[in-house]
Amino acid sequence: MNALILLVIGIAGLCFGWFIYSKFVASKILKLDKNFATPSHTLRDDIDYIPTNKFVLWGHHFTAVAGAAPIVGPAIAVQWGWMPAFFWVILGTIFFAGIHDMSALWASVRHQGQSIGSVCRHIVGSKVGQLFMIVIFLVLLMVNSAFGVIIAQESVQHPSTIIPAWGAVAVAILMGVAIYRFKLNLGIVTIIGVVTLYGLVPLGGILPINLPDNFAGFNAYQQWIIILFVYAGIASIMPVWLLLQPRDYINGIQLFIGLILLYGSIFIVAPKVVAPELIPAIQENGGWSILIPVLFITVACGAISGFHGIVSSGTTSKQIDKETDVRFVGYLGAVGEGSLALATIIACIAGLGLLNADLNPETWAMLYKGGAGNFSSGGAAILHAGLGIPESIAQTLLSLMIILFAATTMDAGIRLQRYIVQEWGELYKIPFLKNKWLSTLVAVFLCFTLSWNGLGEGGKNEVAIWPLFGATNQILASLTLLTISVILIKSKRFKGSLVTLIPMTFILCMSFWGALIKLKDYFIAQNYLLFAISFIVIIVTIAVVLSALSIIFKIINSKENA
Incomplete structure (x- = not known):
């Protein structure tokens, strides 16, 4: 099997999703209206609510x-x-992630930019919505904590990425000022920003930055955790136009360029796939139990992810200029992520063969545990073979991609947690929680604590919370789709609700099954903290699903009796 065949099939599938399926859903089911007054205009404050160019917002x-x-x-x-x-990845992006992200963004825009948890509270019921908010908060807690550890590990292992990674913050702030204060041309600012960012890459190789092994009693991993959460806390309270928007935009552009280079190299090299279609254990009788349901909670982002619904309804919905931009930003954002996941798969299953001529399906098992390291190694080999980029620079570029993306997720994630804490302060009449400084401090403290515990032995262990995050994240996606389904059914779009009900049913079964497995694993391992979190998620899920189904059945019965 040649990797070029997989690339062509994958791109063709994603094009079908964007040009045909998403257009049908946007116009016929969601019925996006360009004349609808979006929250960015009706609630504009130029801090969180601000009308934004759809290309910048997509980034x-x-x-x-x-x-x-x-x-x-x-x-x-x-x-x-x-x-x-x-x-x-391909089917998930087309029929799951794209629809989930676009519909969550649409629902929030139609509810004054409120979070999907608040939307659930209005649509399904106040008590159920409050439970839903707990799941959202736990997902944010886990993703911010896990990404904090991942960035710390990457920063220690790849010191050549430090200058370009932190230089991107300065570049983003300057871009934000240039665009919003000096009203400079977006295209010119983009070109200057991208050139500056890539110009920092070789400088990072010349001047790698290594933190001391012991400073004030903290090792390098712990020092990075402290630095990251101090930064994330500050970034989360800055106006979105000054850092969050331009930082994410420039990162989106650099990823777009990286994907073009990687995809172009794959077309030139046409590397052979060295991984098997299925490992022998799956092909044997009963072997599918190895794969199901674990695959569907392992590959979340790139197929469907509940975290996307939080972002769509948290920061993005507050910046939508026209409701018709929802399709471009929401669905095409999912397509972009699916493209990255596709490139990752090819880099891992084919790029590694360029580094090891003896690698074949029989010897694949020796290398698959490389994880994200296989992406940077295999991708660098493809870039070197196709475009002649030195492998050291190519690997720095791909490692930088991991750090920048994880960091931008932390930026948005802490801000979203602050929103939820403030909503709780408003809901339960707790004045100090409504203060953005104190609510930010609460969010940062909780994430920092979990990240600190997740460092393990000197920061070299994997994040123990990741499997639970995967299961909880997918449960959240299914609950978001369920909420959207209720909205569509209440709007008498019964047939249209199938585009959300069908993927919701599938992913809910897979993720709930996975959560039960992890609940058992954590109990056996006597990890009672993660056991408690998993148990809370399962109970809340049952409550939300039963309440939503009750409403759906009432609507159906009233229709039959009408």
Whole structure:
């Protein structure tokens, strides 16, 4: 099998999703209206609510939702062979992620930019909505904590990325000032920003930055955790136009360029796929139990992710200029992430063969545990073979991609947690929680604490919370789709609701099954903190699903009796 065939099939599928399926859903089911007054205009404050060019907003949304997950998840999933991960990414992007992201964004825009939890509270019921908010908060807690550890690990292991990664912050602030204060041309500012960002890459190789092994009693990993959460807290209270928007936008552009280079190299090199379609254990009788349901909670971002609904209804919906931009920003954002997941799969299953001529399906099992490292190694090999880019620079570029995406997710994630804490302060009449400084401090403290515990032995262990995050994240996606389904059914779009009900049913079964497995695993391992979190998620899920189904059945019965 040649990787070029997989690339062509994948691109063709994503094009079908964008040009045909998303257009049908946007016009016939969601019925996007260009004349609808969006929250960015009706509630404009130029801090959180601000009308934004759809291309800039796409960059912010895409990089905020992407993070490192569309790289980490697929890179791990290819351990079962290339076929399951490949088809789940393509089909998931078209029929699951794109619809989930676009419809969550639409629902929030139609409800004054409120979070999907608040939307659920209005649509399904106050008590159920409050439970839904707990799941959202836990997902944000887990993703911010996990990405904090991932960035710390990448920063220690790849010191050549430090200058370009932190230089991107300065570049973003200057771009924000140039666009919004000096009203400079977006195209010119973009070109200057991208050139500056890539100009910092070789400088990072010349001047790698290593933190001391011991400073004030903290090792390098711990020092990075402290630095990252101090930064994330400050970034989360800055106006979105000054850092969050331009930072995410420039990261989106650099990813777009990176994908073009990587895809172009694949066309030139046409590397051979060295991974098996399925590992032998799956092909044997009963072997599918190895794959199901674990695949569907391992590959979340890149197929469907509940975190996307939080971003769509948290920061993105407050910046939509016209409601018709929802399709471009929401669905195309999911397509961009699916493209990254596809590139990750090919880099892992084919790029590694360029580094090891003896690698074949029989010896694949020796290397699959490389995870995200296989993406940077395999991708660098493809870039070197196709375009002649030195492997050291290519690997720095790909490692930088992981850090920048994870960091932008933290930026948005802490801000979103602050929103939820403030909403709780408003809901339960707790004045100090409504203060943005104190609510930010609460969010940062909780994430920092979990990240600190997740460092393990000197920061070298994997994040123990990641499997639980995967299951909870997918449960959240199914609950978001369920909420959207109720909205559509209440609007008498019964047939249209199938585009959300069908993927909702599938992913709810897979993720709930996975959550039960993790609940058992955590109990056996006596990890009672993660056991408690998993138990809360399961109970809340049952409550939300039963309440939503009750409303749906009432609507159906009233229609039959009418």
